[in-house]
Amino acid sequence: MKRILVAHALFPESFPTLNGFEIIKPQKSAFSSEELASLLPTCDAFISMFNTPVPAHLLSLGKNLKVVSNVGVGYNNIDVDAATRLGITVCNTPDVVTEPTAELTIALLLDMARGITRSHVAMQQKQEKWGVLENIGMDVYGKTLGIIGFGRIGKAVAKRALAMGMRIVYYSRTKQADAIEKEYQATYVSLEQLMKTSDFISLHTPLTSQTHHLIGKKELELCKPTAYLINTARGAVVHEEALIEALQQEKIAGAALDVYEFEPQVSDSLRCLTNVLLVPHIGTATRETRNHMAAMALQNVVEYFNGNPVRVVNP
Ligand code: NAP
DSSP states (O other): OEEEEESBOOOGGGOOOOTTEEEEOOSSSBOOHHHHHHHGGGOSEEEEETTSOBOHHHHTTOTTOOEEEEESSOOTTBOHHHHHHTTOEEEOOOSTTHHHHHHHHHHHHHHHHHTHHHHHHHHHTTOOOOOTTSSOOOOOTTOEEEEESOSHHHHHHHHHHHHTTOEEEEEOSSOOOHHHHHHHTEEEOOHHHHHHHOSEEEEOOOOOTTTTTSBOHHHHHTSOTTOEEEEOSOGGGBOHHHHHHHHHTTSSSEEEESOOTTTTOOOHHHHTOSSEEEOOSOTTOSHHHHHHHHHHHHHHHHHHHTTOOOSBSOO
16 A cells, blocks of 8 residues: 655545555645654655645655655755655646646736726725726737746747737747747747836746746846736746835836745735735636646656656656
């Protein structure tokens, strides 16, 4: 019998009873790091959530641990180098997160452009204004969207933005093939050019040592004062302090954030700003997607023990 430790409570329908596997899951929302440390030595597999810290010292407690399957496409929460050194396979859940994350990105973009949440809050507080020169936003149609990281989610965002009549420019380490650029009507530009010319800038890179603070003071100073930044990637891709300063000084028009550098800590100076739209990491938070992610993470473990490892990030 293989023992699978599951860090977080997940929807029950995504975890069927499986012959040959015992699933150890928390009674409440999540195991604490102390509970994980005491349970891990007796487990063969570990299903972590994208926000479960999985450092080297935790991995090293897993005497029988063979596989860590992360519920999430991003796996910056796991010390993958340490896992590789310890001979532990790490898997993730790509693809199923693409469409919901793109949907949230577009929802944030439209909300920022038209001040929907701001107007809603004003209405609830009976402080709305009705004048024709009040509540003025910005057209999205005809505007330039700069996409940083043109992978699965970046492309899914581009597809939706194209349907809204936006122009697409993108930056990644690699220029896409001509056929893909044609399909998305997307133009490859430098990061500097993207920051200078975009009306909306949307981040879709993984968090790695290369992308940590990819957007800092220097990059934000290149932006149009009317530009909006949207981050549904990972918080630390943006230097949060530099972003707060740019927003305070109105060097950019606003920012919509799903992710934070010190998540779940969100600084008061960010919360207090009027030119931000903040949500608590809800990119994949739909019942369908969270079910798909959990089922895929479990499948990764089962396939590993069937001798057919899939979605391995450290092959
Ligand atoms: P993906 O298909 O691997 O795309 C990532 C893109 O980033 C690639 O185009 C890659 O292209 C580019 N990239 C990597 N390193 C870069 C660098 N140093 N500079 C510039 N571009 C770089 O990944 P995905 O499925 O779209 O997911 C992207 C990220 O979104 C995930 O890693 C995760 O952190 C985040 N995410 C967040 C949520 C949420 O709930 N908010 C949900 C899902 C995913 P090159 O290699 O050519 O540079």
